[in-house]
Amino acid sequence: MSNCKTIAIANQKGGVGKTTTAFSLGVALAKEGKRVLLIDADPQGDLTTYMGYYNQDEIPITISTLMEQYIEDEPMSPELAILQHKEGVDLIPSNINLAMTEVNMQNAMKRESVMKDCLEQTKEYYDYIIVDCMPSLSMITTNALSMADEVIIPVQPQYLSAKGMGNLLGTIAKVKKHINKELEVGGILMTLVDRRTKLPVQVKRELEENYGKIVKIYDTQIPVAIKTAESTSRGKSIFEYDKNSRVATAYMQFAKEVLEENVKERRKNEPTKDYIR
Numbered sequence: 416m417s418n419c420k421t422i423a424i425a426n427q428k429g430g431v432g433k434t435t436t437a438f439s440l441g442v443a444l445a446k447e448g449k450r451v452l453l454i455d456a457d458p459q460g461d462l463t464t465y466m467g468y469y470n471q472d473e474i475p476i477t478i479s480t481l482m483e484q485y486i487e488d489e490p491m492s493p494e495l496a497i498l499q500h501k502e503g504v505d506l507i508p509s510n511i512n513l514a515m516t517e518v519n520m521q522n523a524m525k526r527e528s529v530m531k532d533c534l535e536q537t538k539e540y541y542d543y544i545i546v547d548c549m550p551s552l553s554m555i556t557t558n559a560l561s562m563a564d565e566v567i568i569p570v571q572p573q574y575l576s577a578k579g580m581g582n583l584l585g586t587i588a589k590v591k592k593h594i595n596k597e598l599e600v601g602g603i604l605m606t607l608v609d610r611r612t613k614l615p616v617q618v619k620r621e622l623e624e625n626y627g628k629i630v631k632i633y634d635t636q637i638p639v640a641i642k643t644a645e646s647t648s649r650g651k652s653i654f655e656y657d658k659n660s661r662v663a664t665a666y667m668q669f670a671k672e673v674l675e676e677n678v679k680e681r682r683k684n685e686p687t688k689d690y691i692r
Contacts, residue, residue, distance in 0.1 A: 419538040420677060422545050422601060423563035427583055429550035431571045432606035434461045435643060435653075436666075437547035438504075440567075442652040443670030445503035449542040452497070454478060455509035456530070456559045457549035458517075463508040466500050467650020471510035474498075478509050478530070479516040482558075485533035486516075486523045493537050502652055505541075507534075517555050526554065527594050531562030552586045560590040565601035567673075568630075569637075570622070572608055572615035580626060601676065602631035604669065607639045631676070635669040638662060 424437045434457075441451045455462040456478060460471045468474060476496040484491035498506045520526045538544065546559040560566065566587055570580065584600070591598040603622060608615045615636065622632055638661045646656035653663045 417538040419541050420543055420565070421538075421563045422543065422673075423548055423559045423566045424545065424569065425548040425556060425559065425566050425583065426568050426570065427550060427552050427556075427586075428571075432569045432637065433550070434465055434547050435647070436567070436569045436604065436606060436637070437462055437545050438465055438652055439654070439662075439666040440670055440673065441504045441543070441545050442502050442654050443667050444543050444674070446654070446667070447670060447674060450540065451504045452537060452541045452544045453504055453506045454530075454534070454544060454546045454559075455507065456513070456546050456555055457509055458511050458514040458555075459549070460509045460511070462547040463506065463510070465647050465650070466498075466506055468498065468506075468508055469650075471508065474508050474510060477512065478507050479513040481507070481533045482513075482516050482529050483519065485529055486519060491533060493534055497537075502655055513555060517553060520554055520558075527557050527590075528561045530555075530558035534562065552583070557586075557590060557594070560587060560598060561595050563595070563598055565599045567601045568603045569606045570603050570618075572605055572618040580622070584626070584630070600630050601673070602633045604633045604635065604637065606637040608636045609639050633669065633672055635665055635672050637665045637669070 424433045426433060437453060441453045445451045453462060463471055481491055481493055481496055496507045498508060500506055520529060523529060546563060548556045548559045568583065587598065587600060605615060605619060640660060640662045642657040642660050643653055643662050646653050649656055653660060653666065657663060
C-alpha cells in the first residue's frame with residue numbers, strides 16, 4: 416500500500432494564493448527530502464505557467480489528455496505527462512482543453528473519480544501529490560477532492576473570503592459522505608496577510624469562532640509581498656527567486672507544520688502492538 420499523501424489546495428474564491436501555495440508547498444517539501452508531484456487541475460493552467468511552461472497549447476500530454484484517454488478506455492501512460500522542474504518537483508500540466516474534458520465527463524462512468532483512477536499508479540513514486548484546484552466547485556474540483564486525503568484551504572484575510580468558507584466546507588462534507596470517506600480538511604491557511612492592518616487579526620478571530628472547533632487553522636501566515644507576484648512571471652518559486660524573503664521563510668515553516676501534522680496523524684492511526692512478556 417502506498418504511503419503517498421494527496422493534498423488538494425482548494426477554495427472557490429479566486430485570488431487567494433492557491434497556485435502560489437501549491438507550488439511553494441511542493442518545493443518546500445522537496446527541500447525536506449520528499450518526492451513531490453504537482454497536478455494542475457485548472458483549465459487556466461496557472462500552475463503550469465507559474466512553473467515556466469508558457470506555451471501550454473504545445474504541451475503534448477496534459478491532465479486532460481490522461482482523463483480523456485481514461486474516459487474513452489484507451490491505453491494511457493501517466494508518466495509520459497510528467498514534466499520535471501529544476502527545483503526538484505514534478506508536474507502534470509494543464510491547459511484550456513481541461514474545460515472540454517469536464518463537459519465530456521458528464522456521461523462518463525464514475526465521473527467523480529476519473530482523475531483518481533487514471534493517476535492511481537503514480538502514487539507509488541511519490542511521498543506527496545499536491546493538486547492545484549480551479550476557483551469553483553466544479554466537477555474537476557470534485558475529482559480533485561475524490562483523490563485527495565486532505566484539503567488545505569488558503570484564505571485571504573477579508574470578510575468575504577471568510578464568509579464563503581461554509582459553502583466549501585459543505586461541498587467537502589458531501590464528497591466525504593458520498594465519494595471519498597477518507598477525505599479530511601487539513602486546515603485553513605491565511606495568505607496575503609498585511610500585518611500593517613488589523614484586518615488579519617479580526618478575520619482570524621472570526622474563522623476561529625466559526626470554524627475553529629471543526630477545522631485546524633494553521634499557525635503559519637503567509638505575508639503579502641511584491642516579490643511573490645514577480646516570481647510568478649519568471650518560472651521560479653519564491654525560494655529560487657527570493658530565498659531570503661519573508662514569504663519563503665513562511666512557506667518553509669508551513670511545510671514543516673504540514674509534515675508535523677502528518678507525522679501525528681500516522682502515529683495516531685498506527686495499530687497498537689501487544690507484546691507477550
